[in-house]
Every structure is written in C-alpha cells, then in structure tokens.
Amino acid sequence: MTTKKSGGLAEVIAGQTAISTVGKTGKGLTYRGYSIHDLAEYGTFEETAYLLIRGKLPDAGELAAYKRKLAAGRTIPPGLRTLLECLPASSHPMDVLRTGLSALASFEPETEATDPRELADRLLAISPSVLLYWHHFHQSGDRIDTETESDSVAGHFLELLHRRPPAELHERVMDVSLILYAEHEYNASTFAARVTASTLSDFYSAVTTGIGTLRGPLHGGANEAAMELIGRYENPEQAEAGVMRLLGGKKLVMGFGHRVYTVSDPRSDIIKALSRTLSEQNGDWRLFTVSERIEEVMRREKGLFPNLDFYSASAYTLMQIPVSFFTPVFVFSRISGWAAHIIEQRESNRLIRPSAEYTGPEPLPWFRLEDRGQGAVTP
Ligand SMILES: CC(=O)SCCNC(=O)CCNC(=O)[C@H](O)C(C)(C)COP(=O)(O)OP(=O)(O)OC[C@H]1O[C@@H](n2cnc3c(N)ncnc32)[C@H](O)[C@@H]1OP(=O)(O)O
Numbered sequence: 001m002t003t004k005k006s007g008g009l010a011e012v013i014a015g016q017t018a019i020s021t022v023g024k025t026g027k028g029l030t031y032r033g034y035s036i037h038d039l040a041e042y043g044t045f046e047e048t049a050y051l052l053i054r055g056k057l058p059d060a061g062e063l064a065a066y067k068r069k070l071a072a073g074r075t076i077p078p079g080l081r082t083l084l085e086c087l088p089a090s091s092h093p094m095d096v097l098r099t100g101l102s103a104l105a106s107f108e109p110e111t112e113a114t115d116p117r118e119l120a121d122r123l124l125a126i127s128p129s130v131l132l133y134w135h136h137f138h139q140s141g142d143r144i145d146t147e148t149e150s151d152s153v154a155g156h157f158l159e160l161l162h163r164r165p166p167a168e169l170h171e172r173v174m175d176v177s178l179i180l181y182a183e184h185e186y187n188a189s190t191f192a193a194r195v196t197a198s199t200l201s202d203f204y205s206a207v208t209t210g211i212g213t214l215r216g217p218l219h220g221g222a223n224e225a226a227m228e229l230i231g232r233y234e235n236p237e238q239a240e241a242g243v244m245r246l247l248g249g250k251k252l253v254m255g256f257g258h259r260v261y262t263v264s265d266p267r268s269d270i271i272k273a274l275s276r277t278l279s280e281q282n283g284d285w286r287l288f289t290v291s292e293r294i295e296e297v298m299r300r301e302k303g304l305f306p307n308l309d310f311y312s313a314s315a316y317t318l319m320q321i322p323v324s325f326f327t328p329v330f331v332f333s334r335i336s337g338w339a340a341h342i343i344e345q346r347e348s349n350r351l352i353r354p355s356a357e358y359t360g361p362e363p364l365p366w367f368r369l370e371d372r373g374q375g376a377v378t379p
C-alpha cells in the first residue's frame with residue numbers, strides 16, 4: 001500500500017550508481033568519491049564535469065585539452081540561430097533552453113558512431129550560447145558572436161550575459177556554483193533522464209527530459225521562487241513577519257527542506273559564504289540579512305535548513321544575473337550529471353518501468369452509447 005512515507009518513492013532504492021553519494025550521515029555529498037568541499041575549494045567546474053562524464057580527474061594536459069574542446073563547442077549552427085530568433089521575446093528562458101537543445105538534435109543528430117561523452121561536452125559548451133544569443137537578439141536586435149576569450153564555462157556565461165569580461169570574484173563564485181549544482185544522484189530530473197535513456201531513446205531526448213523536470217519549483221525552479229520571496233522584503237523584520245504568515249497559512253517556503261538530507265545540505269554553507277562575500281564587496285547587505293532571518297525563522301519554527309537553491313538566489317542577484325536565468329544556470333551545470341547518469345544507465349540497461357497499486361473501480365459492465373443516460377455508468 002502507498003503510505004505518505006513511500007509516496008513519491010521516498011527512501012525507495014530505485015537502482016544503483018557509482019557517480020555520487022547524497023546524504024550519507026544525513027549531510028554528506030561526494031562526486032565519484034571526492035568530497036563536495038574539496039571540489040568546491042580546490043577544483044574547477046571543468047575538472048568536475050570531466051570527472052563526472054569520464055570517471056576520473058583529468059591531469060594538467062587533459063584539462064587544458066578539455067577546456068579547448070569546450071571553447072570550440074560554443075558555436076551555434078546557423079539554422080538554430082534562426083530558430084532562436086523566431087522564438088517570442090516573452091519566452092521563459094527555460095523554454096528557450098529546452099527547445100534550443102532539443103532542436104540541436106535535428107542539426108547534429110546522435111548516430112551509432114556518436115560518442116555520448118563528446119555529445120555531453122557539446123551540450124555543456126553550447127548551452128550558455130543558446131540562451132544568450134536568444135536573449136540579446138530579443139533585447140537589442142544584436143546577433144551576438146558567441147565566442148569569448150574566457151576559457152571557463154562560468155566566464156563564458158558571464159561574459160556573454162554582461163558583454164564584458166567578468167570580475168575575478170564573480171567568475172570564481174559562478175564556477176563554484178556550477179560545481180555545487182553538477183550532480184545529485186537520483187534527484188527527480190536525473191531519474192527522469194534515466195527513465196528516458198532506459199527506453200534506448202537518444203541522448204538529446206534524455207537531456208530534454210531532465211530540463212523539463214528540473215524546471216518545477218519543487219526542484220530546480222526553487223532558486224527562482226526563493227528569490228521572488230526574498231525580494232519581497234525590505235528588511236529582516238518584514239521577512240520574519242512575512243514568513244510567519246506563510247507558515248501560518250501552511251505554505252511552502254521555497255529553498256528549504258530536502259528529500260534526502262536530514263541534517264543539512266552541505267552545499268548551502270558553501271554558497272552562503274560566497275553570498276556573504278558578494279554582499280560585502282557590493283556594500284549591500286539587504287538580501288543577505290533578509291535571507292539569514294528567513295533561515296533563522298525556518299529553523300526555529302520548522303526545524304528546516306536551507307538547500308542549495310536558497311543562498312544561490314542572493315548570490316546570483318548580487319552578480320546581476322536576471323532571476324529568470326537562475327534555473328537555466330542550474331541546467332548549464334547539471335548537464336554534466338545527467339550525462340554521467342545517461343551513460344551509466346546505457347552501460348547496464350534494463351527498462352525502468354515500476355508497478356502501481358490500482359485504486360480505481362472494480363470491473364464494470366459495458367453500456368452501449370445509447371444506453372448511457374445520466375447516472376448509468378456509476379461504479
Ligand atoms: C536543488 C533542489 O532541487 S533542492 C529542493 C528544492 N525545492 C524546494 O526548495 C521547494 C521547497 N521544499 C519542498 O517542497 C520539500 O522540502 C521538498 C520537495 C524539497 C522535499 O519534499 P518531501 O521530501 O516530500 O518532504 P515533505 O513534503 O514530506 O516534508 C515534510 C514536512 O515538512 C514540511 N516542509 C518541507 N519543506 C518545506 C518548506 N520548504 N516549507 C514549509 N514546509 C516544508 C512539509 O509540509 C511536511 O510537513 P507535514 O509533515 O506537516 O505535512
């Protein structure tokens with residue numbers, strides 16, 4: 001029988017993975033055995049993506065070659081540019097990204113000869129270009145050159161967005177953010193991508209599935225929803241009163257809670273520290289102090305802790321990233337985790353098709369159309 005605990009597949013072991021561990025002792029996170037703290041402190045997003053997609057850390061030569069390859073993958077095919085120009089200016093950026101990456105399949109289809117690792121790299125490299133080509137075309141009519149001098153995904157995205165090389169601190173914060181968002185075991189979007197891969201569908205379809213699933217506010221969309229909440233309040237006192245009202249009305253406070261972590265989300269302290277540094281640098285503490293008060297209230301009233309999405313919201317805003325780009329940034333990073341899982345699924349595939357507990361009517365007699373009067377078909 002489905003209980004509240006088993007609903008949503010909570011605590012169900014739905015398969016195996018060698019890619020990451022989430023929530024060991026209630027709060028740990030490793031990617032292929034490396035702690036998230038080491039990756040965020042000493043690593044870069046490119047090393048992380050290489051580790052996830054290829055299963056080992058690159059050496060210096062491999063990393064340099066990998067960065068060159070990603071830089072070469074930023075170009076958008078002319079047909080896809082035309083398509084992006086045709087999408088409405090009012091599109092949600094997640095629609096643009098989902099549609100853009102899906103359409104790339106028509107220009108550069110996966111074939112028997114395609115190495116899925118190469119395709120993963122192409123999608124990682126081109127994603128910021130797709131979003132920002134569309135953005136600038138509809139903002140100013142400019143058909144931007146999507147090549148930049150930057151040798152990192154973080155720098156490429158920020159440079160395309162603001163059309164100038166990013167400050168060193170901003171590039172590092174974005175790089176760490178991409179590391180934190182890269183991979184998380186059987187989260188909803190990754191699991192959905194694995195389901196698609198398990199039907200032997202193509203790589204693009206699996207990634208597109210992931211994007212569609214990530215967008216919801218219970219998952220990746222929570223970073224945008226959290227910013228919408230934080231942005232409502234001028235000061236911590238207002239925030240406390242507002243959140244108390246939400247809790248009184250049994251509403252969810254986005255950016256809090258987690259399905260697997262029970263003690264804390266280890267990524268949250270890392271992004272929180274960066275949000276503090278950005279506030280200090282900007283000399284603007286409003287978002288940070290409002291966020292801290294919301295955190296205090298949520299701990300006191302509900303015993304809930306912030307997840308990665310909560311302090312990502314203030315950090316991104318402090319770097320002048322538009323709110324509607326927050327979940328797309330999550331996509332830029334999570335493509336690496338999805339890719340690792342799609343490849344792992346393919347390596348030992350069996351169709352993912354669970355069973356359901358039936359709760360519908362017992363077998364019913366058939367009524368011919370002319371006999372179906374009011375109330376004739378009642379169980
Ligand atoms: C990167 C990521 O994707 S992290 C997740 C991002 N999502 C969010 O931040 C959305 C807000 N959070 C939530 O909705 C949930 O905590 C989820 C979806 C993340 C996890 O959901 P579940 O594991 O199903 O938790 P569940 O709903 O059983 O929560 C347990 C209790 O805590 C409450 N609760 C959980 N999260 C929150 C929250 N953010 N605000 C208020 N109450 C909450 C629930 O209402 C429930 O209360 P009840 O027992 O009185 O009914």
Ligand SMILES: O=C([O-])CC(=O)C(=O)O
Nearest residue numbers: 183184186187188259260
């Ligand atoms: O694991 C989850 O359920 C959600 C999450 O934190 C992630 O995908 O990063």
